[in-house]
Amino acid sequence: MAETVHTDTVVVGLGAMGSQALWQLARRGVPAVGVEQFAPGHDRGSSHGESRIIRTAYVEGAEYVPFVRAAWEHWADLERASGQDLLLRTGTLMAGAPGSGAVTGALTAAAHHGLAHEHLSPEQARARFPHHRFAAGEEAVVEEEGGVLLPEAAIGTAVRLAREAGARVLTEAPVTRVVPDAERPSVWVGGTEIRARRVVVTAGSWLPRALPGLPDLGIRVERRVLGWFPVTGDPAAHSGGPVFARDEADGTLWYGFPSLDGRTVKIGVHAEAPGSRFAGAQWGEPVDPDEGPRAPDAEDAARLGRLAERLAGVGTEPERMAACMYTMTPDEHFLIGHRRELPGLVLAGGFSGHGFKFASAVGAALADLAQHGRTDLPIAMFDPHRWD
Known part of the structure; x- marks a missing residue:
């Protein structure tokens, strides 16, 4: 039997980013529905495996550092709200030959943002970390602001808190169609249409399939x-x-x-x-x-x-x-924001390889975009129109 559900925001996909977005919306009092084709914390995508790295002196680009700093704050917020330990602080070791990307990228980010770090010579690296077998001449960069995130626990915790704050969660519920619209976009789950003011699509590897109107962005x-x-x-x-x-x-x-x-x-x-x-x-x-x-x-x-x-x-x-x-994505940076040909939708994707650490901040940014159409978080470099 066909059914129509009305809400303010629908989040499609409750993995790393979607779970955080749903929690952020629900805690703000925004009526929201989260839809997940499997079960939160599943092993069918890119957010399983028991551990993920978080680091601050960012090799992929110093411009990421403000965003990862925001993520640290939001992870701490999630831990406080849940009473659970989701992040283990261990510090970070980046190692390689002089001039290697791991070493120079970490040094550049640390210098640009004034991050506390140590630059170890080959002799110092071997003495400090005897359980690593370094090749001749390899040096290292060490920073305290690094650690291990627990992905399945983080996703499950965010979904639980979202439910407790009033969000409706549909699991084992594959989305069959997402309909863009500037005023009332909708999401179809079987015979049920969920109509909303905004739809946030965080479908991971399924993002292009969830949005047939999305141009080929090389994902x-x-x-x-x-x-x-x-x-x-x-x-x-x-x-x-x-x-x-x-x-x-x-x-x-x-x-x-x-x-x-x-x-x-x-x-x-x-x-x-x-x-x-x-x-x-x-x-x-x-x-x-x-x-x-x-x-x-x-x-x-x-x-x-x-x-x-x-x-x-x-x-x-x-x-x-x-x-x-x-x-x-082709440049291995994320997609976060709107596409003009998909009105009423907020997209997020292309996170694999280095995205999970940012999930808490991405969730806050997506909630901002869905609620207000803008965010103060530093996401300009992730514009889905940047290849235009």
Whole structure:
């Protein structure tokens, strides 16, 4: 039976960004409906895997620093509101050869924004972090403002608080159509039409499919694999250390976490150059989001194992692995804002690889855009019209 539901704002997709947007709207007293095709905190997209890095001296560009500082504040706000620990402060280690992107990017961001940091020589890096096997000449940048976010817990907490504040949440509810309109856009879930003043679309890898009227912006969906490797040495060496990212001489940028369970260390690859000795079929492999990424295999295990060799006291055979999807724009910066040909809608996408840390601030910005049509948060560089 067809049904029509009226509300102020609909949020399509309750992953990293949508869950935060729904909570921000609900806590402001805005009538809102959140729609999720699976269940909040699911493992079918890009927001699972137990841990995400947050860092402030931002390698991807110093212009991100004000936005990540806002995100720190909003994460703290979510923790206060929920009474839960969702962010573990560990500090950050960025390492690589002199002139590498990991080192120079962190130094540039830190200098531009006056961030407290240490620039370690190769000798200092080896002495300070003996559980890392650094190549000759590799140096490091260390900052205190870094840590681990717990993605599934953060998403579930935001959705719970949104419900408690009055939001209606529809789960296991695939959206069949989003209808733009300057005055009353709508979202169809089966035979139910949800009419609203604004619709926020945070559909992750499904963003182009959710919005057939969206021009081809070059959004691509790629497979990534994460591996949890056993700690074979002193567990304390890997339990208290910082989150890290390391830039290899052959162009591989990989990252990892301190051990959260006392038994394993999680690592993954963010980027690599063709011909890298760490390269594998994972890099650039397109994914149909409805089908999801193919399961990790022996080649993935061997590839990640070669990176695990760079850590002392860590085995090279993964205890387990998980596959996820990267959803990326051509310039690998985010999409946040309006598209003129899609009136009544607010879009957010292209966050994979480095977006989760910003989710709390993105949610606040999306709530601002839906409620007021503008935001004071620094999102100008994420304009969906920037390629025009």
